[in-house]
Amino acid sequence: MKPLSGKRIVITGAGGGLGAAYASHAASLGAAVIVNDIDPQAANGTAETIVAAGGQAIAHAGDISNWDFAETLMDSCIDHFGGLDGLINNAGILRPALIADITERDVRRMVEINLVGTIACARAAAIRMRQPGRGSIVNVASGSQAGDIGLGAYGATKAGVAAFTFSMAMELRDSGVRVNALSPLAETAMAKQNAHLMAMQSASRDVRYTKLPDPGINAPVACYLLSDEADQVHGQVVRIAGRQLSFVTHPTIAAPVIEGDWTFETVAHCFATVLKGRQQKLGLTFSGQLS
Numbered sequence: 001m002k003p004l005s006g007k008r009i010v011i012t013g014a015g016g017g018l019g020a021a022y023a024s025h026a027a028s029l030g031a032a033v034i035v036n037d038i039d040p041q042a043a044n045g046t047a048e049t050i051v052a053a054g055g056q057a058i059a060h061a062g063d064i065s066n067w068d069f070a071e072t073l074m075d076s077c078i079d080h081f082g083g084l085d086g087l088i089n090n091a092g093i094l095r096p097a098l099i100a101d102i103t104e105r106d107v108r109r110m111v112e113i114n115l116v117g118t119i120a121c122a123r124a125a126a127i128r129m130r131q132p133g134r135g136s137i138v139n140v141a142s143g144s145q146a147g148d149i150g151l152g153a154y155g156a157t158k159a160g161v162a163a164f165t166f167s168m169a170m171e172l173r174d175s176g177v178r179v180n181a182l183s184p185l186a187e188t189a190m191a192k193q194n195a196h197l198m199a200m201q202s203a204s205r206d207v208r209y210t211k212l213p214d215p216g217i218n219a220p221v222a223c224y225l226l227s228d229e230a231d232q233v234h235g236q237v238v239r240i241a242g243r244q245l246s247f248v249t250h251p252t253i254a255a256p257v258i259e260g261d262w263t264f265e266t267v268a269h270c271f272a273t274v275l276k277g278r279q280q281k282l283g284l285t286f287s288g289q290l291s
């Protein structure tokens with residue numbers, strides 16, 4: 001039996017890039033897939049490719065930032081395939097810009113799609129999975145949540161996705177519904193938009209990549225998180241970057257924690273003594289050796 005046999009899965013933004021790779025791989029592992037994209041032609045294209053390869057897929061185009069559409073999308077999986085076992089909450093946009101250049105319109109659209117749309121779909125899926133008491137939701141975060149030049153607003157939406165994932169996982173603990181986030185890396189239409197800023201960033205980054213991986217390299221991780229083999233994995237951000245697979249740490253309180261009755265003077269004293277040299281590093285960091 002294939003790892004996703006019998007699973008009924010919705011994948012958003014699956015008309016191209018990473019979403020299309022997740023959809024094809026999930027179908028090849030036995031899942032029946034609802035292929036969403038805001039671009040109907042792109043959604044149809046992915047669904048047709050899957051069906052031509054012998055898999056099960058139906059296209060359902062629409063804008064996931066629309067709250068009502070998110071509900072309709074999850075219902076379409078139940079209507080067509082008889083249930084909803086998984087969601088890859090993949091649809092997203094990137095509008096890279098330095099802080100001084102970013103526009104209100106771009107910020108609002110990134111928040112609408114990357115954050116509001118992700119929450120709308122995760123919520124609509126969780127509500128429908130709670131009753132049977134099983135399901136897996138994979139939200140999509142990004143390394144940029146740690147901070148990156150030119151990716152401030154985009155990274156803020158992805159940090160929001162990670163924070164939402166942590167809270168959702170806490171609420172759904174013991175419900176049978178698992179929630180994780182995936183932090184992928186791939187050469188896609190989105191990644192190409194960012195090429196000039198990546199070059200600017202290289203000097204200020206701790207973690208660097210010269211060549212971005214193929215989208216398909218990310219798909220086995222997304223599909224593993226959907227599968228029953230991952231039934232103990234919950235509330236995590238999982239990073240896949242080419243040959244590297246890891247967890248991403250949660251925001252945490254850094255030691256030392258100093259206790260006192262705080263006045264301006266005692267705060268200033270603390271920063272000048274105990275906290276001196278302990279400021280946190282910026283950007284995506286790793287303490288080991290990366291190739």
Ligand SMILES: NC(=O)c1ccc[n+]([C@@H]2O[C@H](COP(=O)([O-])OP(=O)(O)OC[C@H]3O[C@@H](n4cnc5c(N)ncnc54)[C@H](O)[C@@H]3O)[C@@H](O)[C@H]2O)c1
Pocket residue numbers: 012013014015016017018019036037038039042062063064065090091092093113117140141142143183184185186187188189190191
């Ligand atoms: N490519 C990377 O290296 C990378 C890294 C970190 C995170 N991500 C995230 O992975 C996801 C996929 O990225 P990608 O690189 O494949 O991007 P992409 O631009 O190649 O594909 C995104 C797809 O989402 C669709 N889409 C956009 N807005 C939508 C909406 N409102 N409703 C439905 N569909 C919509 C687009 O039409 C497109 O087909 C995004 O959430 C992105 O932020 C990508």
